Amino acid sequence: MINALFAAHDTRWDTYAAPLKAAFQAKGLEVDLRQDFPPEAVDYIVYAPNSPLQDFAPYTRCKAVLNLWAGVERIVGNPTLTQPLCRMVDPGLTRSMVEWVTGHVLRYHLDIDASIARQDRWQPFVPPLAEERPVTFLGLGELGQACAQALTQLGFPVSGWARTPKDLPGVTCYHGPDGLEPALSAAEIVVLLLPDTKETENILGARTLAALPKGARILNPGRGPLIDDAALLAALDTGQVAHATLDVFRTEPLPAEHPYWAHPRVTVTPHIAAETRPITASRVIAENIHRGETDQPLLYLVDRLQGY
Known part of the structure; x- marks a missing residue:
């Protein structure tokens, strides 16, 4: 026994x-x-x-x-x-993460939030094709690879960064300190799926946020400490980052007084991307x-x- x-x-x-x-x-x-x-x-x-x-x-x-x-x-x-x-x-957790990431990438890509906001007037919006919308993943472990491959199937040009070399079909892979900013330089949408370690804490901070194209959008279903919160709020206020959808936070539940709740360019989801x-x-x-x-x-x- x-x-x-x-x-x-x-x-x-x-x-x-x-x-x-x-x-x-x-x-x-x-x-x-x-x-x-x-x-x-x-x-x-x-x-x-x-x-x-x-x-x-x-x-x-x-x-x-x-x-x-x-x-x-x-x-x-x-x-x-x-x-x-x-x-x-967990295969079930992986599938749910793929669905969450794909859903929110498409939400950004199709500008669904703005379409909902325009319900009182006729204002046509034609989004670009997926092939014109570069997406970068920070983290190419089991979850990052699964999500990246799902987006390549939809036609998005996908790049990924990891701390060690990776080789993933259909994905342009970068690695190491020298590869981080090149991976971000063309990313209109960034997805964070790194583990929480000393090396990854605040990996999206003032310097790396400035490396993004102006108006980039961010998804973080990975770990809260991956983002320097103050730097992200500053980038949102200047328009360097157009929007951030955040599922994980340094303190959970996210405190009621946290600025993310009231910020017009932030969507909070309560750690539901993958269970x-x-x-x-x-x-x-x-x-x-x-x-x-x-x-x-x-x-x-x-x-x-x-x-x-």
Whole structure:
């Protein structure tokens, strides 16, 4: 029998218990899934970073910590975490991110907000074709690649920037410090899908915002700290950035007094771009436990030095 500790808030238990047990059964795994075990009896920890569990030292038998979230920034630096850590790459989450990004890129591209605002008068607007609207992704991991490829299928010229070299069909790829501003220089729409690390914090700041074509638009469904908020507000006020749609923030929920709420060129969405889906995420967890029990490499193993 494999002992798996479910270490997330109690409210998540009813959401995940049945899908996880079904996924274990489908993989032929005999797993005792509980919210409470003696630490020395735990083989795997199914984990959410906002869990009360923050000290991993007593879990001496644990083979891996399996994150339920895509982001690991809250846990990766925990000095007590010596077990392998796997981030969540959930097919359902990926699909929802592709839909959110594609929907908002098309909203910008077709100028849907302005069309709605013109409901009291006849004022035709003919948007350019997709092939005339360059889009740049900052971040070409699993989510960035999936979204970039979806937009290439619609005819958008897509560029992407990553910290390390990437090769993605149909996407012009840049990397490293020297590639960031060239990647932004023609971007009419920028999509941020980078992890939250020391290297990526404020990657969109005064200097990089100035590198964009005047009137560029921004989508951030990635991480709140990727944007220097004060610099973005200044760029919005001058018109250097025409609009920003933001799904993630440094503090969540976004405080009621935050200037983003009232700014006419900002759309706030409440961290809804991509949520882990219990059924598909449970299959990922089950697959990793199966791999751990059959001496196969774990999926989506986090590189502690890179931070993701």
